[in-house]
Amino acid sequence: MGRIVFHIDVNSAFLSWTAVKLLNEGQPDIRLVPSVVSGDPSDRRSIIAAASMPAKKLGIRSAQPVSMALRICPSLVIVQGDWSWYRECSQGFIAICREYSPVLQQFSIDECFIDMSLRCGGRDPVDVATQLKEDIKARMGFTVNVGVGPNKLLAKMASDFEKPDKVHTLWESEVQEKMWPLGVRDLLWVGKKTEERLTSNGIKTIGDLAKIGLGSLSGMVGRRYALQLHENANGIDDSPVETEIPEAKSCSAERTFAKDLSDPKDIDRALFNVACIVAHRIRRDNFRASTVSMFIKHSDFTVLQKQTSLSQPTNITAVILNEARRLLSEVWDGVTPLRQVGLGVSKLTHDFYEQMSLFEDPKMDYYRQWDREYDQKRADAKEEPFRKG
DNA sequence: TCTGGGGTCCTAGGACCC
DNA sequence: TCTGGGGTCCTAGGACCC
Numbered sequence: 001m002g003r004i005v006f007h008i009d010v011n012s013a014f015l016s017w018t019a020v021k022l023l024n025e026g027q028p029d030i031r032l033v034p035s036v037v038s039g040d041p042s043d044r045r046s047i048i049a050a051a052s053m054p055a056k057k058l059g060i061r062s063a064q065p066v067s068m069a070l071r072i073c074p075s076l077v078i079v080q081g082d083w084s085w086y087r088e089c090s091q092g093f094i095a096i097c098r099e100y101s102p103v104l105q106q107f108s109i110d111e112c113f114i115d116m117s118l119r120c121g122g123r124d125p126v127d128v129a130t131q132l133k134e135d136i137k138a139r140m141g142f143t144v145n146v147g148v149g150p151n152k153l154l155a156k157m158a159s160d161f162e163k164p165d166k167v168h169t170l171w172e173s174e175v176q177e178k179m180w181p182l183g184v185r186d187l188l189w190v191g192k193k194t195e196e197r198l199t200s201n202g203i204k205t206i207g208d209l210a211k212i213g214l215g216s217l218s219g220m221v222g223r224r225y226a227l228q229l230h231e232n233a234n235g236i237d238d239s240p241v242e243t244e245i246p247e248a249k250s251c252s253a254e255r256t257f258a259k260d261l262s263d264p265k266d267i268d269r270a271l272f273n274v275a276c277i278v279a280h281r282i283r284r285d286n287f288r289a290s291t292v293s294m295f296i297k298h299s300d301f302t303v304l305q306k307q308t309s310l311s312q313p314t315n316i317t318a319v320i321l322n323e324a325r326r327l328l329s330e331v332w333d334g335v336t337p338l339r340q341v342g343l344g345v346s347k348l349t350h351d352f353y354e355q356m357s358l359f360e361d362p363k364m365d366y367y368r369q370w371d372r373e374y375d376q377k378r379a380d381a382k383e384e385p386f387r388k389g
Numbered sequence: 390t391c392t393g394g395g396g397t398c399c400t401a402g403g404a405c406c407c
Numbered sequence: 408t409c410t411g412g413g414g415t416c417c418t419a420g421g422a423c424c425c
Contacts (some may be wrong), residue, residue, distance in 0.1 A: 013425095039393060047393050061425095068390035108425045191423050224399075225422090249397075256393060291417095307418065342394090373390080 004116040004125050005241060007147040007155035008097055008132070010089075010161035011164035014050035017089040018079050023141070034058055035077035038066050043258055049081055053164065092140050092244035100132050101189030105152075105241045113152050117242040129167045137165070154179075156188060175235040180207030181298050187232060194221060194229075209233035247348070248285065252293075253277040254342030260299050262337040271328060274343040275321035280378055282345060283371065288313035289345030292323040296332055297340035304331045317374070318367040320345060 008145035010016060014037040019030045039046040048069055051060045051207040055076065060069045069076055090109045098104050103115035120128050129146040136144050147159030149170045157179060158170035170178055184196040187206050197220050203209055209217070217226040231237065253274040261267060271294070282289055293307035306327040314320065324343050332338070 043393095045392075047391095049393085063392075065390055065392050068392085071390070111425080193422060214419090220398080246397095250395095252395065254394060293418095305419065309417070319410065340393090344395095 001117070002150050004120060005149055005152050005155040006097075006100075006114045006116050006125075006129055006132070007107075007149075007152065007159040008093070008112050008114070008136075008144045009156075009159040010093060010110040010149070011143045011145060012050045012052060013051050013089075013142075014081055014086060016050075017086050018050075018082065019052075020089070020141040021082065021085050022079070030079065033077055034060065034073045034075070035079065036060060036066070036069060037079050037081050039081065041066060041078045041080055045258060047257055067214040089140065089142070093136050093142075093144065094219050096136050096139060097132065100128070103241050103243055106245070107156075107242060111156075113155065113241045114128075126167055126169060133165065133167055134232060151235075151237040152241065153188060153232050154235055154241055157186075160186070171234075172235050176207070179235065180205060180210060180233075182206050184209055187229070189225075189232065190230065194225075197221060202382055206233050248287070249348060250344055250346035251278055251281050251287070251289075251348070252342060252344030254295070254340055256297075257338070260337035260339050264334050265334070267328070267338060267341055270323070270341045271324055271343060272321060274341065275317055275324055276374060278343055278345055279315060279317040279320050279371065280349065280375060282374060283315045286350055287348040288315045288351070289320070290347035290349065291345060292320050292327070293344045293346065294324040294327040295340075295342045295344070296328070296333070297342075299337055299339055301339070306331050307344075307346075309347075313347070313351070315371075316364065316367045317371050318363075 015035065016031065022120055023029055031052050032054065033052065035052045036048045036055055037050045038048055044064050044067055048060065048062055048064050048066060050062060051069075055069070055073065058073050059077070060072055066078060066209050073173040077257045086109060093374065094104070094106060094112055097114050101114040101116050101119045105113045107113060116125060116128065118154070125148050129148050129244050133144055136142070143163075143165035145165070146167045147155040147157065147161070147170065148167065148237055149155035149158050150172055154170040154172075154175070158168040161168040161178075172236050182205060183195075184190050184198045184203060184206055187209065190198070198209065201220055203212060209229060214226060214230050217230055220226070221229065255265075255270045255274055290310050290313045293305060295303055297303050308323055308327060310319075310323065320343070328341075
């Protein structure tokens with residue numbers, strides 16, 4: 001008995017969700033006109049998080065700078081994103097999917113897989129998928145694509161076919177006809193770099209990838225990755241629908257400046273801000289971190305990253321900030337303009353057997369108090385999720 | 390046109406230990 | 408004195424995802 005997996009993907013998620021919110025407020029449906037959702041629209045450097053179908057028809061795409069989209073379409077409607085509303089919408093459609101199967105894996109804020117192997121009850125999976133799609137539309141007010149296949153990979157590839165508001169299948173018997181003619185870039189896990197490497201070797205379609213020998217593919221992308229690409233191009237994917245939410249492994253925050261900055265005071269202020277955010281998030285989720293990393297992005301987009309291990313895991317803002325400052329002084333000359341600074345922590349643990357050192361810095365008590373007050377103030381404030389979804 | 394913010398995993402070299 | 412091999416940890420960098 002083969003498996004049946006659905007992949008549910010919200011169409012232009014942030015844009016659809018914003019449209020529903022505006023409709024609730026009695027405003028016109030932005031899905032019907034060229035419109036986009038962005039971060040801060042007043043920031044010249046903000047980019048597009050989602051575009052409506054009419055905007056897409058004009059060539060406006062996610063990840064484009066807003067300024068570029070405005071040049072294409074000066075009358076473009078630009079709306080700022082609302083994270084807490086998006087979380088509500090996400091939870092809503094995930095809950096509906098869960099009614100269809102409890103074996104559900106959330107893949108991102110707007111995508112999930114459900115294992116439907118035991119849940120179709122003899123009905124045509126396409127009928128069940130169509131019912132799910134209509135159910136979400138009726139109850140939530142936005143549309144989704146549902147991909148139906150024998151595994152997660154093919155279900156996800158299928159949901160990416162024609163949009164919006166569609167159900168597509170991609171069974172093993174359809175792989176040749178529906179997937180092999182597509183460009184390699186359309187295959188999951190093939191990004192820009194791998195596409196370049198493959199096409200320069202004459203591998204243009206997923207079918208080319210499926211048929212090439214593993215040996216020569218290994219020479220292009222490395223053995224391990226070659227194995228995965230080769231299997232996926234042939235429609236093979238044994239990975240289960242994972243219902244467990246994995247523990248976070250890292251937490252980071254970064255700030256891109258409206259203009260590149262070179263004044264150490266400005267850089268330090270930004271570093272302070274991201275340290276507060278990161279430390280607050282790990283405290284909120286009961287973690288301590290043993291590794292602190294810091295990164296800078298130059299005007300030309302080159303990134304320098306530096307990390308250090310702590311002798312003891314911490315969640316204290318001041319400790320994290322101090323390490324980051326030390327790392328910054330090692331990677332930055334204090335003069336070169338910077339586009340972005342970021343700070344991350346990893347090696348996260350819930351172990352709280354704190355080694356009370358006799359020589360603990362007496363300032364630690366003060367730092368902890370400062371953090372408590374910070375957390376208190378932040379508790380009611382709007383908070384972005386630690387991880388999407 | 391001029392490129393956000395937040396994650397995961399893999400690789401590769403050097404240090405260190407047995 | 409010189410020669411190994413294997414395992415693990417650390418750090419830097421790069422690829423991918425949404």
